[in-house]
Amino acid sequence: MHGFANPTRFLKLARWLTPLLLVSGMVLVAGSLWWGLFHVPPDRLMGETVRILFIHVPSAWLGMGGWSAIAISSLAYLVWKHPLAAVAARAAAVPGMVFTAVCLATGSIWGRPTWGTWWEWDGRLTSMLVLLFLYFGYIALSQAVAREGVSPKIAAIFGLVGAINIPIINRSVVWWNSLHQPASITIGKSAIDPAFLTPLLIAVLGFSLLFGGVVLARMRALLAQTQAEARLRRMALEAA
Amino acid sequence: MSSIKPKHQRLVLVSLALVAIIAAGLLAAWALRTQADYFYLPNEMMDEPPEVGRAVRLGGMVAEGSIERLPDGVTVAFVVTDQADARVPVRYAGILPDLFVENSGVVAEGSLGADGVFVADNLLAKHDENYVPRELKEMAEHQGASGPQQTVVGYE
Numbered sequence: 001m002h003g004f005a006n007p008t009r010f011l012k013l014a015r016w017l018t019p020l021l022l023v024s025g026m027v028l029v030a031g032s033l034w035w036g037l038f039h040v041p042p043d044r045l046m047g048e049t050v051r052i053l054f055i056h057v058p059s060a061w062l063g064m065g066g067w068s069a070i071a072i073s074s075l076a077y078l079v080w081k082h083p084l085a086a087v088a089a090r091a092a093a094v095p096g097m098v099f100t101a102v103c104l105a106t107g108s109i110w111g112r113p114t115w116g117t118w119w120e121w122d123g124r125l126t127s128m129l130v131l132l133f134l135y136f137g138y139i140a141l142s143q144a145v146a147r148e149g150v151s152p153k154i155a156a157i158f159g160l161v162g163a164i165n166i167p168i169i170n171r172s173v174v175w176w177n178s179l180h181q182p183a184s185i186t187i188g189k190s191a192i193d194p195a196f197l198t199p200l201l202i203a204v205l206g207f208s209l210l211f212g213g214v215v216l217a218r219m220r221a222l223l224a225q226t227q228a229e230a231r232l233r234r235m236a237l238e239a240a
Numbered sequence: 241m242s243s244i245k246p247k248h249q250r251l252v253l254v255s256l257a258l259v260a261i262i263a264a265g266l267l268a269a270w271a272l273r274t275q276a277d278y279f280y281l282p283n284e285m286m287d288e289p290p291e292v293g294r295a296v297r298l299g300g301m302v303a304e305g306s307i308e309r310l311p312d313g314v315t316v317a318f319v320v321t322d323q324a325d326a327r328v329p330v331r332y333a334g335i336l337p338d339l340f341v342e343n344s345g346v347v348a349e350g351s352l353g354a355d356g357v358f359v360a361d362n363l364l365a366k367h368d369e370n371y372v373p374r375e376l377k378e379m380a381e382h383q384g385a386s387g388p389q390q391t392v393v394g395y396e
Contacts, residue, residue: 040373041373041374042373042374043371043372043373043374044372044373044374045339045341045344045367046339046367047374050371053371075254078250078254079247079250079251079254080247113338114338114339114365114367115337115339115347115364115365115366115367116337116362116363116364116365117364120278120364121278122278123276123278160254160257160258160261161261164261164262164264164265167265168265168269171269175269175273175276176272176273176276176277176278177277177278177279177280177281177299178278179278179279179299179347179364179366181366181367181368181369182369183369184369184370184371191368191369191370191371192370192371193371193372193373195373196371196373
């Protein structure tokens, strides 16, 4: 891990890993969605509505996974002071926010025909909405930090403190009576029939690869931006 | 103490801070434990009934064979039950959700009447964690997942 904290080595690796992740993710996402949308049988109760599962579940997983990435990178930044860790945390925030928003939107569309309501303030739905607001706050804070040129430590602390919401989202359907159903997939067993489970797992893998590719691409862009700014500053000094 | 590297000192400090944050989060969740419940279970409603007329939610399973349409044609009476065998009778006049079937989860919004009947003004169907294709409904019958006969009729 410490080896990849070296920006030169990281950029060399990211140059070929980014397109690889993006392309393989896109292929898997397209394949699994085509399978899930057109070739999976309707559910016994939900009928055709079950198809939203193949977008909703990967989005929920990556919405929470995005914040976990922010928290781990923030920890690495605070303890080992790797500058790349701060860049990684910043890069994961926007895709994480997008997936959280997609998760909330698809859940709402599914909830209307299934539950009979667009939105209810139950534990799972509320804690997921809190995650979306945490993303808004984190993105605003990290952009302000970059603009003012102060230490990204404050954003890293925010990333760590916000991580407390992740286990709360995960446990919300166990601790409290909720409208949202409990977890279908727990370690070693699944309440989802294989007809739905196989395309779902492929979709989760595909969206995760896509997420990884986007994070790497954003990290490269942020590093290039820092480099360009440093060069401009140097040129301005030389001209003066 | 002076021999500790700054890196390790930061690791210890961050770990302590993390433990404090997790403890605070758990305490908050524990303090919320019943306030954040989305609905009353039938046995909770029977043990500590809410005031008559207060807006609450009741959640549980629709008892088998309890759905009954009253002669006025719009009102439906049924019983909400749970694993503890508590039973709360419910009355509801309105459009039923598609997933409202016997042996399936339901959340009723309304209030408890003086006669002990819960009068609902809105019904939400609760989906369980099982996802089974329609073709496999006979297998679901053996698993006791639901009364597939009615659920399929109800859906189609």
